[in-house]
Amino acid sequence: MNNFSRLDYILKKNDIKKVDGLIFDLGISNTQLNNPSRGFSFSNNGPLDMRMDIENLDLTAKRIINEFDQHNLSDIFYYYGEEKNSRQIAKKIIEYRRKKIISSTFELVELIKKVNNYKKKHPATRVFQALRIYINDELNELDLTLKKSLLFLKKNGKIITVAFHSLEDKVIKNFFVKNKSFLNILTKKPVTPDEREKRTNPRSRSAKLRVAEIL
Known part of the structure; x- marks a missing residue:
């Protein structure tokens, strides 16, 4: 974009x-999606990044997930991902990060799966979409x-x-x-x-x- x-x-x-x-x-692009180091895919384990422009953007998914408060996380998931379980997912993230920094895509996916059990799409689809849209404006x-x-x-x-x-x-x-x-x-x-x-x-x-x- x-x-x-x-x-x-x-x-x-x-x-x-x-x-x-x-x-x-x-x-x-498939190049970005299939590169685990970019952090766009919930199917590949990698760092929580999601920046399209690595050189000019500072805000990463890792910072958002570990530093934003519950209200802001919920709003991002809801408004940019249309995630109906945004509040529950945000709460689960806050609870987990009190014990450990969330660093990888698979860590985030596992937390989301504890709330979402969608059948037709991957449980983390909307949250990953929301983070990507927000980070890259x-x-x-x-x-x-x-x-x-x-x-x-x-x-x-x-x-x-x-x-x-x-x-x-x-x-x-x-x-x-x-x-x-x-x-x-x-x-x-x-x-x-x-x-x-x-x-x-x-x-x-x-x-x-x-x-x-x-x-």
Whole structure:
């Protein structure tokens, strides 16, 4: 996401003034997800980091989990992860860290599992999402990127977005509606994968595609 917000810098650096279209795939890359040292995945054990930009961001998941109070933890899990058990998870974290610093992804996963027993998705999905969004300020970065995109699109140029959770999709939807005097919204409702796509590409199951065209 941090690269998206540098859209204007990248285009100007390459002497690109206008483009026919921009595609924003908001999913986390497999390179980052499958690298345990980045701490994004609840399937691989690694340090609690979750920073997209290691050089310029100081706040890590480890600091949040071990230093934020119960109220703030609960709010982060609820507002950025839509985690319904946010209070119980925050309480469990506070109780555990009185005895020991929580340092790894698997330590956090085990604490979450004591509260969540979801069947259709991993119990830690929403908490990990919340931490990643909060640390990297992803929703504000997305809104800023969309605003910048209007400056570089030609007439009839298209903005194509692929979001992977409802918070991102809401930002995109609101941006399109707010700027409908400049945009023709081509997808009144988001395009979602069919059952065949979900079977062959399980990570696509939550994808939502939206398209708008510059008037």
